[in-house]
Amino acid sequence: MMRGKSASAARPRAGTSQPRRFSAPRTATKAAAAVGSSPSGELSRQLESVTLRNFFSDAPALNPIGEEAPAPAPAPAQPHPVDADVPMEDKDCCILSQDFFCTPDYLTPDAPPLANSFDSDKENIPCPKSPEKSVARSKRYKRDCSPKDLRSVSLSELDEQELTPVPCGLCQDDSEEEQMVRPSLQKRGSIVPQSARTLRSQVTPPPCIKNPYNADPRIDDGVFNVRQGKSSGSSPSIGAYGLSRYRSDFHEIEQIGRGNFSLVFKVLRRIEGCLYAVKRSIKELHSDRDRRLALKEVQTLVALGNHENIVGYFTSWFETEKLYIQMELCDRCLSMNGNPLLKHEEALELLYQVSKGLDFIHGRGIAHLDVKPDNIYVKNGVYKLGDFGCATLIDRSLPIEEGDARYMPPEMLNDEFEHLDKVDIFSLGATVYELIRGTPLPLSGPQFTSLREGKFALLPGRPIQFQNLIKLMMDPDPTRRPSAKEILRHPIFEKLHQGSGPGEDVEQLHPIFRSRQ
Numbered sequence: 001m002m003r004g005k006s007a008s009a010a011r012p013r014a015g016t017s018q019p020r021r022f023s024a025p026r027t028a029t030k031a032a033a034a035v036g037s038s039p040s041g042e043l044s045r046q047l048e049s050v051t052l053r054n055f056f057s058d059a060p061a062l063n064p065i066g067e068e069a070p071a072p073a074p075a076p077a078q079p080h081p082v083d084a085d086v087p088m089e090d091k092d093c094c095i096l097s098q099d100f101f102c103t104p105d106y107l108t109p110d111a112p113p114l115a116n117s118f119d120s121d122k123e124n125i126p127c128p129k130s131p132e133k134s135v136a137r138s139k140r141y142k143r144d145c146s147p148k149d150l151r152s153v154s155l156s157e158l159d160e161q162e163l164t165p166v167p168c169g170l171c172q173d174d175s176e177e178e179q180m181v182r183p184s185l186q187k188r189g190s191i192v193p194q195s196a197r198t199l200r201s202q203v204t205p206p207p208c209i210k211n212p213y214n215a216d217p218r219i220d221d222g223v224f225n226v227r228q229g230k231s232s233g234s235s236p237s238i239g240a241y242g243l244s245r246y247r248s249d250f251h252e253i254e255q256i257g258r259g260n261f262s263l264v265f266k267v268l269r270r271i272e273g274c275l276y277a278v279k280r281s282i283k284e285l286h287s288d289r290d291r292r293l294a295l296k297e298v299q300t301l302v303a304l305g306n307h308e309n310i311v312g313y314f315t316s317w318f319e320t321e322k323l324y325i326q327m328e329l330c331d332r333c334l335s336m337n338g339n340p341l342l343k344h345e346e347a348l349e350l351l352y353q354v355s356k357g358l359d360f361i362h363g364r365g366i367a368h369l370d371v372k373p374d375n376i377y378v379k380n381g382v383y384k385l386g387d388f389g390c391a392t393l394i395d396r397s398l399p400i401e402e403g404d405a406r407y408m409p410p411e412m413l414n415d416e417f418e419h420l421d422k423v424d425i426f427s428l429g430a431t432v433y434e435l436i437r438g439t440p441l442p443l444s445g446p447q448f449t450s451l452r453e454g455k456f457a458l459l460p461g462r463p464i465q466f467q468n469l470i471k472l473m474m475d476p477d478p479t480r481r482p483s484a485k486e487i488l489r490h491p492i493f494e495k496l497h498q499g500s501g502p503g504e505d506v507e508q509l510h511p512i513f514r515s516r517q
């Protein structure tokens with residue numbers, strides 16, 4: 001008998017021990033049993049090659065010139081640097097380089113430097129080599145790190161001082177050239193390295209600058225009229241809430257979404273004058289495990305790259321133990337709340353476009369595993385798949401976490417993971433079914449079971465060909481469900497996108513569609 005998962009079942013997810021609603025745990029052990037290997041071992045191995053020191057809390061603090069700072073004295077309790085519940089003012093912000101935050105872009109599409117579980121080229125990823133110690137470097141004058149000298153250089157003084165190395169007394173092998181230079185440097189007293197001077201000059205006001213090439217009607221002009229100088233001026237202050245990349249780079253306009261694990265904000269990137277969505281984890285990610293789990297979503301988005309029907313990804317970073325993900329801003333999601341019933345043409349368009357997104361991600365060996373109305377966004381009439389927090393590799397070499405049970409096929413509820421791409425097909429069928437019916441799908445009970453046995457109530461007013469397609473997508477047997485590519489070739493879309501599909505090759509049609517030609 002089919003084992004139904006109840007709401008009490010928990011799915012461990014990024015940054016929290018809080019269960020994901022309606023989901024069940026998928027441990028590495030279970031996945032390992034399925035494939036006879038240890039996916040968790042593989043994941044750990046790959047992730048271990050990731051250098052996380054700079055932004056993980058246990059990393060030694062780096063000062064702006066890149067040397068290890070002395071252990072800080074215990075500080076009095078501060079308000080949390082960034083929290084949506086704590087309103088912040090522009091005046092609390094200043095722009096600082098990412099070097100200063102020591103929170104580098106974690107992954108960006110242009111130059112992902114990390115071992116990524118979702119990258120297809122997984123073998124022999126060379127580790128970047130440390131720069132070789134050059135003689136010149138090793139002989140460079142060290143700066144005097146005595147507490148006395150440190151105290152004597154305040155941040156505000158940095159830009160008034162010259163780079164003035166003082167010998168530390170440890171450099172016994174100085175070259176002749178350096179020996180000649182040293183006396184003149186000694187006379188000048190203290191040290192302010194060029195990097196610190198550069199850093200100091202990067203502390204500039206963070207205006208919201210209007211972009212004349214991007215006349216986005218969604219941006220309220222009032223944002224640009226705020227007086228900018230007051231936020232920093234010539235004497236930048238770090239502000240009561242500390243340094244925040246989020247607050248420095250973005251002007252928060254409003255909260256636009258809330259999931260079980262994240263808050264999503266509509267933001268203006270100050271220096272671009274363009275809108276984005278920034279997703280921030282709700283819980284602080286204290287443990288390594290939490291942070292690594294949270295990064296799965298980022299890694300997937302980076303591995304996927306751009307596609308019209310996948311939400312666009314820009315960058316991500318850790319700040320105050322939370323993960324921030326900067327994404328393309330969409331108009332809304334398809335959640336049942338507040339959205340009108342889908343008309344037939346809209347349902348066809350949704351099915352077609354999300355199938356294109358699924359075809360793209362499945363072609364890259366990735367399954368989404370949480371396709372549902374909440375995770376499909378619309379932007380200018382284009383449907384986009386978002387929330388890759390459950391995504392995994394179709395070959396089952398990574399742990400499997402299932403998404404919302406209301407959209408899960410029977411085999412997932414029975415821990416059968418042989419056809420993970422077909423899980424997405426079932427979920428998309430269930431999503432469309434729910435959106436055209438207009439009533440939420442059940443989480444349990446007789447109707448929940450009937451749907452997973454292929455027993456459907458007819459959808460009045462919908463073409464029978466369309467209903468058959470949805471029914472086929474929700475077939476209890478995953479091997480009978482069409483692939484995303486096969487859905488795109490269904491004759492039902494002929495009128496919708498003449499010539500824009502992957503082709504009309506009848507041989508490539510799903511057998512069931514072929515027989516109907």
Ligand SMILES: Nc1ncnc2c1ncn2[C@@H]1O[C@H](COP(=O)(O)OP(=O)(O)OP(=O)(O)O)[C@@H](O)[C@H]1O
Pocket residue numbers: 020256257258259260261262263264277279311327328329330331332333374375377386387389
């Ligand atoms: N790029 C975006 N543009 C517009 N709205 C978005 C965007 N990303 C997310 N949202 C909104 O925020 C909501 C929550 O986002 P998301 O689903 O990614 O969070 P989550 O915590 O991972 O959710 P879940 O509870 O499904 O795990 C979405 O349902 C959607 O309404």
Ligand SMILES: [Mg+2]
Pocket residue numbers: 259374375387
């Ligand atoms: Mg979601």
